[in-house]
Amino acid sequence: MEIAIVLPAYNASNTLKLTLDEIPTQYMKGIILVDDNSSDDTALLARKYNIPHIILHKQNKGYGGNQKTCYNYALGLDPKYIIMLHPDFQYSPKHIPEMIDVLQSGQSDVVLGSRIMMGNAASFGMPIYKLICNKLLTFFQNKVTGLKLTEYHTGYRAYKASVLRTLNYNSNSDNFIFDNQILCQIINKQYTIREISTPSRYMSDSSSISFFNSIIYGIGVIYINIRLLFHKKKILSYHLFD
Numbered sequence: 001m002e003i004a005i006v007l008p009a010y011n012a013s014n015t016l017k018l019t020l021d022e023i024p025t026q027y028m029k030g031i032i033l034v035d036d037n038s039s040d041d042t043a044l045l046a047r048k049y050n051i052p053h054i055i056l057h058k059q060n061k062g063y064g065g066n067q068k069t070c071y072n073y074a075l076g077l078d079p080k081y082i083i084m085l086h087p088d089f090q091y092s093p094k095h096i097p098e099m100i101d102v103l104q105s106g107q108s109d110v111v112l113g114s115r116i117m118m119g120n121a122a123s124f125g126m127p128i129y130k131l132i133c134n135k136l137l138t139f140f141q142n143k144v145t146g147l148k149l150t151e152y153h154t155g156y157r158a159y160k161a162s163v164l165r166t167l168n169y170n171s172n173s174d175n176f177i178f179d180n181q182i183l184c185q186i187i188n189k190q191y192t193i194r195e196i197s198t199p200s201r202y203m204s205d206s207s208s209i210s211f212f213n214s215i216i217y218g219i220g221v222i223y224i225n226i227r228l229l230f231h232k233k234k235i236l237s238y239h240l241f242d
Helices: 016-022 025-030 042-048 062-076 093-104 128-145 178-188 211-232
Strands: 003-009 031-035 053-056 081-084 110-114 157-160 193-197
Touching: 003 025, 003 062, 003 093, 016 042, 016 093, 025 031, 031 042, 031 062, 042 053, 053 062, 062 081, 062 178, 081 093, 093 110, 093 157, 093 193, 128 211, 178 211
Parallel strands: 003 031, 003 081, 031 053, 110 193
Antiparallel strands: 081 157, 110 157
């Protein structure tokens, strides 16, 4: 398998078919869905739609825990590239070919789908408080890392599989902060990152963390980036960056 597309799913029965319908047909055989003990018909529909690789969690492991299963299973199939796509239809699968082209051309090791790049995220329905927090955290992280990314908080990502094999991602959180931890691990390893513009949809069925959890996430982002800074300057070591 050259390309694996992992779908970390939780209660995605209303949006799964919409997501699958937009995935280019040439990539369908590489789809891996991990159902995080959903309370709806996500697993049943995954079988109905003939998703080739379906993994069921017997208990809910959280967003980060779901991704760990996704990547561990995908790497076992020995692909060259792994795309992480939410099956809630917030991100359009139509951008997958562009992401793969960037990786295959050698322009980058990791591709992020940015909701902010075109500057019109609010017009697509992103809540204003999330947009403001996203930009503030991104400004802070760019100062820490020295990069010039437009967004660190996207859930639409493509990796060279060789990158994931070098990361200690199984030691990361099982919660939402996983996304930022793995990105900091990538930055610490000095892999190249490129962004493409991927305007997102905000539907009633799209997954979203609560305001309270957003605050917890923001604090976690600041903490992990300070740890990254201390680790790079050899002030304090941190096991996630081993």
